[in-house]
Amino acid sequence: MSRLTLISLQLLVALVALALWQLLATVPIFGRMWLPPFFFSTPVDVFSQVISWFSTGVIWKHLLITLWESILAFVLGSAAGVLIGFWFARRPTVAAVFDPYVKMTNALPRVVLAPIFTLWLGLGIWSKVALGVTLVFFIVFFNVYQGVKEVSQTLVDNGRMLGMSERQLMRHVYWPSALSWMFSSLHTSVGFAVVGAVVGEYLGSAAGLGYLIQQAEGVFDVAGVFAGMFVLSVFVILIDIAVSLVERRLLVWRPTAARD
Amino acid sequence: MDELAPMAVALEDATVAFRLGEGRFYTAVEKASLSVAQGEFVAIVGPTGCGKSTLLNLAAGLLRPAAGAAKVFDRPLVGLNRDAGYLFQADSLFPWKTALDNVAIGLEIAGTPRTKALSRARDLLDSVGLGAFRGRYPHMLSGGQRKRVGLAQVLIRNPKILLMDEPFGPLDAQTRQIMGNLLLELWNADRKAVLFVTHDLEEAIALADRVVIMSAGPSARIIGNWRVGLPRPRDIFEVRLTEEFHSLHGRIWSALKGEVMKGYAQSAREA
Numbered sequence: 001m002s003r004l005t006l007i008s009l010q011l012l013v014a015l016v017a018l019a020l021w022q023l024l025a026t027v028p029i030f031g032r033m034w035l036p037p038f039f040f041s042t043p044v045d046v047f048s049q050v051i052s053w054f055s056t057g058v059i060w061k062h063l064l065i066t067l068w069e070s071i072l073a074f075v076l077g078s079a080a081g082v083l084i085g086f087w088f089a090r091r092p093t094v095a096a097v098f099d100p101y102v103k104m105t106n107a108l109p110r111v112v113l114a115p116i117f118t119l120w121l122g123l124g125i126w127s128k129v130a131l132g133v134t135l136v137f138f139i140v141f142f143n144v145y146q147g148v149k150e151v152s153q154t155l156v157d158n159g160r161m162l163g164m165s166e167r168q169l170m171r172h173v174y175w176p177s178a179l180s181w182m183f184s185s186l187h188t189s190v191g192f193a194v195v196g197a198v199v200g201e202y203l204g205s206a207a208g209l210g211y212l213i214q215q216a217e218g219v220f221d222v223a224g225v226f227a228g229m230f231v232l233s234v235f236v237i238l239i240d241i242a243v244s245l246v247e248r249r250l251l252v253w254r255p256t257a258a259r260d
Numbered sequence: 261m262d263e264l265a266p267m268a269v270a271l272e273d274a275t276v277a278f279r280l281g282e283g284r285f286y287t288a289v290e291k292a293s294l295s296v297a298q299g300e301f302v303a304i305v306g307p308t309g310c311g312k313s314t315l316l317n318l319a320a321g322l323l324r325p326a327a328g329a330a331k332v333f334d335r336p337l338v339g340l341n342r343d344a345g346y347l348f349q350a351d352s353l354f355p356w357k358t359a360l361d362n363v364a365i366g367l368e369i370a371g372t373p374r375t376k377a378l379s380r381a382r383d384l385l386d387s388v389g390l391g392a393f394r395g396r397y398p399h400m401l402s403g404g405q406r407k408r409v410g411l412a413q414v415l416i417r418n419p420k421i422l423l424m425d426e427p428f429g430p431l432d433a434q435t436r437q438i439m440g441n442l443l444l445e446l447w448n449a450d451r452k453a454v455l456f457v458t459h460d461l462e463e464a465i466a467l468a469d470r471v472v473i474m475s476a477g478p479s480a481r482i483i484g485n486w487r488v489g490l491p492r493p494r495d496i497f498e499v500r501l502t503e504e505f506h507s508l509h510g511r512i513w514s515a516l517k518g519e520v521m522k523g524y525a526q527s528a529r530e531a
Binding site for chain 1: 320322340342344345346348350351352354355356357358365366369370397398399413414417
């Protein structure tokens with residue numbers, strides 16, 4: 001299938017779905033409205049909401065806040081994950097001691113932490129960042145831990161025979177290997193950073209996309225909820241594209257990255 | 261050969277045992293004595309799983325003998341063998357470094373300025389015929405090309421001793437011969453002491469000054485030691501066609517055959 005036909009078909013799916021939605025929400029069929037606008041809104045209303053957000057510019061503030069929270073959550077969570085993953089992998093005793101607590105914390109559904117973070121850190125961005133960090137940290141941590149543990153013994157021996165000291169082994173063998181594992185989970189961890197930010201906002205905040213959706217829901221503004229969801233998914237897709245670009249640059253040496 | 265010059269590598273009654281747990285041990289190599297003179301090319305041949313690599317790891321200092329000793333230039337080996345370069349059987353290039361960086365790393369970690377290390381690495385890549393592939397990452401190179409980079413990576417430190425563990429094992433027959441000739445050509449320039457492990461007797465005879473035969477494991481021993489008198493410089497395509505090669509091959513093979521069969525029988529039992 002050529003690229004053009006593929007894109008046309010993809011667009012067709014969206015058009016049919018939207019047309020059906022608009023039809024069922026505005027034209028009564030067999031004497032009843034199948035998608036009552038009060039509950040389902042209409043595509044036209046949703047898009048006019050989106051357009052008014054962008055034309056008045058109110059959306060930018062919320063987008064920026066969510067973006068900022070996601071970036072902070074990602075950076076802090078990754079940094080902690082890399083450092084602690086690295087440490088645990090190189091110190092098996094430490095890893096063994098902390099193992100049950102790591103598993104326990106990871107098993108906890110993160111949403112229940114949100115109220116605690118709000119209590120500790122307030123309604124501002126830091127409670128959302130903290131929620132995102134708890135999500136990102138574990139993904140990066142497990143990947144880096146695994147990555148350092150599974151560095152091929154031949155590579156380590158080769159490094160030693162080439163004259164590397166322990167520090168040089170860290171820098172030239174363990175570290176690149178750990179980072180490559182972190183990058184391989186980039187899509188997931190960035191995605192979770194956004195989830196943490198939005199869920200945090202939804203549960204209590206004064207700005208952000210999650211706040212916008214929650215506010216609309218509070219006044220039964222279904223068009224607002226859908227518009228918020230739409231902006232959010234476009235936002236996530238754009239971030240994902242950015243991550244793919246970064247990934248392609250960072251992982252040139254990886255056979256899988258080159259094939260993609 | 262000058263008897264007084266110290267041996268580059270010497271193993272004296274070296275025994276290697278691995279702990280299997282619960283106080284049981286597996287003796288991989290028993291009382292192996294082997295020496296490589298300076299400038300000598302020695303090949304170790306033996307059936308699969310006989311502990312050839314174990315001997316090499318002893319010489320490299322990656323393993324310690326349970327009994328006996330390993331000596332380098334007459335001094336007992338403590339820690340890693342700093343005079344040796346090791347070409348591994350498995351892929352050992354750093355996948356996140358380009359061919360050029362992979363070669364330069366040996367000098368860089370020794371403190372050579374980067375520009376100087378890189379220019380030396382360029383020369384070495386040229387000498388193994390990969391000048392045009394500098395910027396490639398290992399996964400973009402063929403198996404033979406990766407071995408060439410590996411050879412350059414080891415040679416850049418100019419080690420006095422070269423340890424090679426079935427380095428051309430995974431390559432196809434043609435590439436192996438080409439690599440063999442390349443190795444001889446590079447070796448001929450400064451005649452390092454070489455300890456070359458292979459399971460291919462023909463390869464061993466074509467390359468080496470001396471062929472050492474090991475018995476099947478466990479408790480593998482050295483059971484034969486054959487001098488190869490073929491003239492140098494050799495071309496390993498042509499040397500295989502000579503009468504001398506054939507008669508030597510016949511004699512060594514008759515000694516090795518029984519051990520190969522034993523090795524097979526053993527692995528069949530274990531499997």
